[in-house]
Amino acid sequence: MWSPRPTLTEHLAQRILARERAAVAIALNAADDARPGARRKALQMLAQIESQTAQGGAHRIGLTGAPGAGKSTLLGALLRRLQERGETLGVIAVDPSSPHSGGALLGDRLRARTALGNFGGAVFFRSLAARDRLGGLAESARAAVLVLGAVFDTVLVETVGVGQNEGEVADLVDTLIYVAQPGAGDLLQTLKAGVLELPDLVVVNKADLGPAATQHQSELQAGLALTEPRGGWPTPTLLVSAQNGSGIPELLQAADRHRAWLQEPASPGAPPRLTARRQTGRDRYVQSALLHRYGHYGLEAIGGATQVAAHLAQSPNAPGFQLLQQLSARIESALTT
Amino acid sequence: MPDQKAPAPGARERPWVFRTYSGHSSAEASNALYRRNLAKGQTGLSIAFDLPTQTGYDADHPLARGEVGKVGVPIGHIEDMEKLFEGLPVERMNTSMTINATAAWLLALYVALAERRGADIRQLQGTTQNDIVKEYLSRGTYVFPPGPSLRLTGDMIAYAVEALPKWNPINICSYHLQEAGATPVQEIAYAFATAIAVLDAAKARGDIPGAAIPRIFGRISFFLNAGIRFVEEICKVRAMAETWERLGRTRYGVQNEKQLRFRYGVQVNSLGLTEPQPENNVIRIALEALGVTFSKRARCRALQLPAWNEALGLPRPWDQQWSLRIQQILAYETDLLEYEDLFDGSRVVESRVAALIEESDTELQRVLEMGGAVAAVENGYMKQRLVQSQSQRLRGIESGAQTVVGVNAFCETEPSPLTAAGAAGGANAAVQRVEQSAERAQIERLAAFRARRNESEVREALRGLRDALSGGGNVMQPSIRCAHAGVTTGEWAQALRAVFGEYRAPTGVSAAAQAQRAGAKGEALRAAGQLRERVRALGAQLGRPPKVLIGKPGLDGHSNGAEQIAVRARDAGMEVVYEGIRLTPGEIAQSARDEGVHLVGLSILSGSHALLAMDVMQKLRESGAPLPVVVGGIIPDEDADALRSAGVARVYTPRDFDLTRIVAEMADVVAEAHAD
The missing domain is CATH 3.40.50.300 (P-loop containing nucleotide triphosphate hydrolases)
Structure with a gap:
């Protein structure tokens, strides 16, 4: 079938970054796959794309x-x-x-x-x-x-x-x-x-x-x-x-x-307004995705919403999907040990 | 007219006009068919046009592919029209044309043909169907938005009332409403709502004098359906005759008795014809014919009967002849035509008629209060009501509450010699085949015609048409000029599309959803619950809920089946991209890939299933997403086998009425195709 093999996801990220239209549907199908293995691979692919386009793109x-x-x-x-x-x-x-x-x-x-x-x-x-x-x-x-x-x-x-x-x-x-x-x-x-x-x-x-x-x-x-x-x-x-x-x-x-x-800075010398906006979007998404997946109980296992916010603030330039992956892993290991 | 070869009438009433809805392949082939039918005692013609002609495309347009000459005759220009009527005396015959969005154009071609032959066009008798409202609600061959469509209707009426005094410029159809599921009450109410919309629009035009309104009222005819509940049908036609007369007197000030008469033609029900034990359909058709001929006071003017094997595929001339014989036996052998009205004074009939009038008046009033038929199309009200009725009907058959012999009762049967392999060429010889070469030949004729015509005359005539369109002038005269100049059907329609735009009617999807949920009971509910569990488990296996695309390639606009499947799949837990009608195979393939669906479901009722389904699969392979395809339609067994061996995962025909089972099989197909 035409859903991608897990080993292809890295290659898929490159195809997307090369703006290949034919790869788009395949990448979206991969990103929508909830099976654990597929999801891990998809988050990697997304993090890779995000790291290249966080402040640019469409x-x-x-x-x-x-x-x-x-x-x-x-x-x-x-x-x-x-x-x-x-x-x-x-x-x-x-x-x-x-x-x-x-x-x-x-x-x-x-x-x-x-x-x-x-x-x-x-x-x-x-x-x-x-x-x-x-x-x-x-x-x-x-x-x-x-x-x-x-x-x-x-x-x-x-x-x-x-x-x-x-x-x-x-x-x-x-x-x-x-x-x-x-x-x-x-x-x-x-x-x-x-x-x-x-x-x-x-x-x-x-x-x-x-x-x-x-x-x-x-x-x-x-x-x-x-x-x-x-x-x-x-x-x-x-x-x-x-x-x-x-x-x-x-x-x-x-x-x-x-x-x-x-695209203008909010004040002279500051980064463009878009940077802050997308970063806020990133943070809220990671928080809500974690909450949706693991609930308050899961969040508390790694110190609650404040700890999550702090972790996000420490990595202003990291891709949201990478942070989501890291924090998910931390919650999962905290919950299983 | 050729001889009717009828017995001497004596004291008998003259019978109604006998017609057969027919036409296929080419103007020449259809002409030969019409002559044979007339020789066998048919007394009027009912022309079936193919879908490209009905929706205003030339045979060489990409959307016409696979559809040329399929469900009717292709008429691309004046020479096709000349061939269609070769040797037939247009000024002495009664011609009914089932044509709607492009009605003005086909009437223009007919008038131009009569003019070329030197006939007196004032003698032309017949009917252009021209009821656009029911196209939005049911039949699907609309092109333009409601406003411009009603203007075209008005142009035809304004022209015909002076130039063609014996022509019925519009034939308001409740036929297709019943096919879409309408109850008798809905049939009555929506037919008259449409008539009122047309008449009120005519009254509001500047170019029709008030004095002409009663004449126009008198030229409006109706096209009804008759179902198997034939006692109720007798009551329905009597109720309609009474209501129409009352509307004429009170709303339009008509006094002339002749103008007040409710004139209607009928094609009896195809919806209830069954694919299992198809021979039973002959009995159904005869009983349905009785419903609209029994009561003298409300007898039809013209009758056309479907053929017993319509649910199997396109009927052959012999099948149509069998239906013609039903009419002839009814009219000439029985004593039906020797008596006055048999039901006058019947308390039972009177009380049912009164109830139908009361209920349909209430429903009509509701539609008028929301702004009339056009408003009730645009806000989706009438469509929703029809879809609800249809869903109830289907539920009734699924649950067995409504008996259909040979389908959900008395299914045991001896092998039928009519459809048995070996009989008259085998099971698949029991339907008419349209040669694939018909399309190619039509395209070649079109190209030759274009090469022959005078281009500057064509340009000039089209300019005149565009001026009338944008200036608000009547389109009929410029269209007749276009017909003479050699403009093609596609060019004429394109000129109108450019000014009017194109329309997509609201779908019945949300109503189908409500109705299906409301109607589910008992066993059906349990089956649906099991299916939901199955779909949920499949979703876990796939990593996301199964996603399917439901669409209709080609030009056929009958979307009810596709909508019902879309809703049932949604209720089973699938994510359903509903794509609607008139799509090219390339568009469907692109949608399927971009949407990331697991399966493509195609609904094709025009008989073009083979070509269109193969094209879709080809395009899917080319786009790198070779997804499984299921197809539903009126598909003969032989074609179904061919489709399956070409890789179509499942084929559904009218005998598959259990929607839950169809959706369950779609889940199976997804599971098989995506197991990895």
């Missing part, structure tokens, strides 16, 4: 928002525009799994394809099921972002926003876009959930609905004025229509501006 853009806000259609419109700019694109779309059966219907590919016409070879699209992360991101999403980020010019991550998992998406991407739709009447809910504190760009979709969209935009703008800008970036609100394509170029310009802003 611009990682996240799309989140309530169900029905038109994220998939917007994704299709963005893909079309980015393709016209000559970029290669990697897409990850996350859908919830059924808590009853564990299965999932992954329909974003169909919706985005409809909006885009058809995917050409320039678009790589992988659908992920959230599995046991109820309403959340798939655990393999981070690995997928990393692999796609090493191969393609831009990576887009689409996931349903239910108010709890925006933080996880924000930790995964460089630029988070929150998609709102007019007439949802959910502004208070949105504010309560703290959703507006995380996105770097807020778009009101379905601008073709006219005044309702404009009104929703100004409400969101007012809401944003009440929240602290994240790291000093003033979150803009934009009107778009995924349906007729209006506002899409402006949205991409805003994403580019945010990317440029991240």
Whole structure:
């Protein structure tokens, strides 16, 4: 079968770093293999890729928002525009799994394809099921972002926003876009959930609905004025229509501006803002992955969350997947002895 | 019309029009078939077009591969139309065309043909199906979004009401709703919701005078289904006749009795035809025919019957003849046509009719309140309701609550001489074959035609069409001009695609999910529970849950089966990438590889299974991911054997109605292929 032999994973990392498209699917399958031996090999592969691309690679853009806000259609419109700019694109779309059966219907590919016409070879699209992360991101999403980020010019991550998992998406991407739709009447809910504190760009979709969209935009703008800008970036609100394509170029310009802003240092002589952002993302991922796998009981076995945080702080430049592997090994040996 | 060779009518009522839905391979072959059918006593034509013609692609388009001449006749330009009607008097016959998204184009070709022959086009009689709403809900050969589609319908109505006064520009179909699972109440309600959408849109147009509305109302005809519960079907058609008359009087101010008449044609149910013991289907078809002819007051105007072996593959001329004979025996041998209405005054029938009217009025009102048929397509409401009904029906058959003779009851059978090997060429001779060479020949004719035509005339005519499209003018006149100039079906449709865009209707996947869960009981529930355990264990073995891709290559848009499988696989714990319809084999292979699935499931109902499945497997091998493939469709045994020996892991046909078993076998296939 075409899943890689364990001995091939190192070779696989090199193929990914050489931006070989044909290796991408194989690497993602390897990264999603939960069998212990395969998982060890996959973490090595991911650590190797991460060490080369931690601060570079693709611009990682996240799309989140309530169900029905038109994220998939917007994704299709963005893909079309980015393709016209000559970029290669990697897409990850996350859908919830059924808590009853564990299965999932992954329909974003169909919706985005409809909006885009058809995917050409320039678009790589992988659908992920959230599995046991109820309403959340798939655990393999981070690995997928990393692999796609090493191969393609831009990576887009689409996931349903239910108010709890925006933080996880924000930790995964460089630029988070929150998609709102007019007439949802959910502004208070949105504010309560703290959703507006995380996105770097807020778009009101379905601008073709006219005044309702404009009104929703100004409400969101007012809401944003009440929240602290994240790291000093003033979150803009934009009107778009995924349906007729209006506002899409402006949205991409805003994403580019945010990317440029991240590449500047926060203060003279400091590293670029992107460095700190990706490092925070790395730390939170490692912490939550350990917690998910071993629980509080497991974490306590190696001195608890504080010790984990300290370990992470000591290795600012180490790949997250390497740290995850090291700390997992420590917990496992602490639990077995 | 050729002689009907009917017995002298005497005091008898004139029978309905006898039709057979047919067409295949090429215009020439179909013409020969039509002449033979007419000679055997058929009294009207019902033209089946192939999928490229129905969805606006030329025979040489990549998406047309494998589909040319399969489910109907390919019509690419005016010369094909001329060949199709060679020797047939278009101005003296009644022609029904099953054509929807591209209806305006096929009508334009028909008018152009009549003009070339010097016929008086005002005498043209017939029907263009042209009901786009049911395409979104069930049949799947839509192309454009609902708004532009309704505009095309309106253009045809506005043109026909003046230029072709005897033509039915639209034939509203509840037929396909029943095939998609509709109950009688849903069939009635959604058919009239569609009629109201069409009539209201016509009223709102600037170019149709208010005085023409009753005439338009009088030209709207219907296309109904008739199932095996034939007493209820009698009541259904009576309920529809009453409701239609009431709508005409109250909503559209129609007073003329003739215009108020509920006129409808019928194709009886194919959904209930079985693959096991297929000979039983002849009896089913006869009883279903009775349902729409029994009551004089609500008798159909035209009837076409499927063939007994439809679930096995494409019927042969002899199979279609057998169905024609059913009609002739009913009309000419029995005394059915000698009596007034047999049900007037029946308390039983009256009370069932009243109940159907009341329930369907409520459902119709619900649809109108959400903004009418188009809104109820776009928000997925009607589709969901249909999928729920369909799932209930399937559950009923799976559990045995609904008896289907030869399928879930009385399955013991003697070998059938009709399908036995050795009989008339063997089991696989019991269906019609379309020569693979038909596609190549059609492409060659198309190329020769393009080389012959006057390119500047074509360009000029297409410019006129585009002007009308963007300027909001009626497309009919420019389309007729295109037909004369030698524009092809693909070119005409491309001009419209460029302006209108393309549409994908909401899937029924979420409704199928709800309905399947709600309906599971007893034994079925236990089987599903066991399957979930099996899938979970398989996931542990694979290192992640089994992931499958379900898609439909080619042009066939019947997505119900694929959706039901997708949902059942999800409920078994699989991760299912649902890819939808109209995909090329290359696209499916790329998706399968990029998505990292363990198995590819293809659903193909157009008869192009062999070519398309082989192409998908070829592309998978080329992309370095030789994944196992399972195929479902209307697949004759011989083809199923060929597919299996070419490497298809499992083949499913309509006799495999147990979805849980199909999904369990998909798990087996994944386990076999990925054991390492």
